[in-house]
Amino acid sequence: MSRVVRVLPDEPAIDKLFDYLVPDAMGPAVRIGAMVRIALHGRRVGGWVIEDDVEPSVGDDKLRPLAKVRGFGPPASIVGLTEWAAWRWAGRRAVLLRAASPKGAVVKLPSPARNLAGARQAAASADDEVARLASAALGRIGPSVLRIPPALDPFSAIIEAARLGDVLVIAPSQARAELIGRRLRRLAIPVAVLPDEWARAAAGGGVVVGARGAAWAPNEPLSIVVLDEHDEAHKEERQPTWHGRDVAVERARRAGIPCLLLSPCPTLEALALAAPAAVSRQSERAGWAVLQIIDRTGDDPARAGLISEALVTPLRTASTAVCVLNRTGRSRLLACASCATLARCEVCDAAVHQPYDELVCARCSTARLVVCLTCGGGRFKNVRAGTTRLRDDLEVLTQRPVAEVTSATGELPEAGVYIGTEAILHRIARADVVAFLDMDSELLAPRYRANEQALALLARASRLVGGRGPGRVYVQTRLPDHEVLRAASLADPERLVEPELSRRRGLRFPPFSALAVISGSGAPEFAAALRPNENIEVGGGDTVLVRARDAARLADALHGLARPKGRVRVEVDPLRI
DNA sequence: CGGACAAGCTGA
């Protein structure tokens, strides 16, 4: 009998399996996960072998041979994991298999790393509080949560895991992954940094480290370590919106291995998996920065500037100061490109924005053509509400150079003071002053995770200033007693857990439910196919919120629904609603 | 996705 395999084409829109004959010459290279090329409907496309030795589901006359074997792809266990993730996040398998595959063709694997004994020796020297916590957690199969304050180095947890055998480390950013790779190499511990060293990772032996994509790494680790589990960078923004931590937890469950979730401020999702272990109170206090709360309760909102008196001296004297001003939620302003008049609503005079090809009033929703009422011009440009002005003001106030940092900023300019949105906290590694100019926009953000996100920002700032030491984190606020500020001041994230749990339970937000947001022109039609029942609630409108009792029921409800004509975006587990 | 083919529209 000739061998037949089942192949998924690398065309996300197809998402169907097709059977192909395996020519004898290709035999040994064809296995589950192998990347192949196939003739499909008159063209050649790439694909992955998903099942081996199958009974063909079409007649022999239709069967065609594989056109080519391109090389190694994800191992069978990871193919299975992508299958699960496609269900869990209601997405297409090909997108996930791409994330799990090497960037170029891999036809040969290097020999696996062997000098593990030396690595274990290097590892044996690490003996601190973090190592002891990790060691205990590594004795348990499945998820563990370790609360390690922002400025305490989690590296010895990785070393501790490496001592026991191959490890997979998932970092919140590529930069962080590469840094860890360099540190491990310095200790002569074999390491493959993804995505570049996919082949070395597949060969096995030692540590594999990468950003969220490493959750699909082709190795067979004996443990998985997720760094900064709370960091939203672990979530893929494109569809399917999978989460590196959740993939790691499922992967560990399937493999029957420990999975360590590290964070200074664990999410309620992580805490639902395991009770946290924490370093001593003393160490935790040392790992959070001193918070200086600048109470602006009495200041006249109309008159008070964004920089209070109390902030001027710290900004002037710090060697590096970082100012965070979140513009999200502030109305974006449009100005006419030719006459610079601000675009206002003709009915109510409020600022208008341009979601699509018309101008819409943020207050009364009146829409009109994209035309300037003053000069008739048809082009508008975004005015970033006052940041440039703020930069100038800051320069005058501090009498030193101030640099604005945006996502477009390449090389960081030389300056004593930097200003930007919260993304700036990921661009600058060290500072002695971090100032949140408008913390209330975080604390009062109309998002169900606002508290968790605000605490994460303070954790990040604490890391920048190096924990409890001479550095300071300043917070301008009208809510000086807010529980998030209190938790960060006291270096006690646990204080936030109970109130947050009861709030989420009351409002039935995750982890007490699972959510999906369906948007795009086809959203109403798509949502109409979802039948509400005791497990599923479906909202109305152009953007539909779906709420289920849990992730499995949500996934089941979304599974296999026909996509209508228009655009449909299904975001499972949205973090910012 | 993109080719095949069928159903609808137009012009003489």
Next chain:
DNA sequence: CAGCTTGTCCGG
């Protein structure tokens, strides 16, 4: 009714 556009289906 040829010649074209638009829509739906399906691939091994």
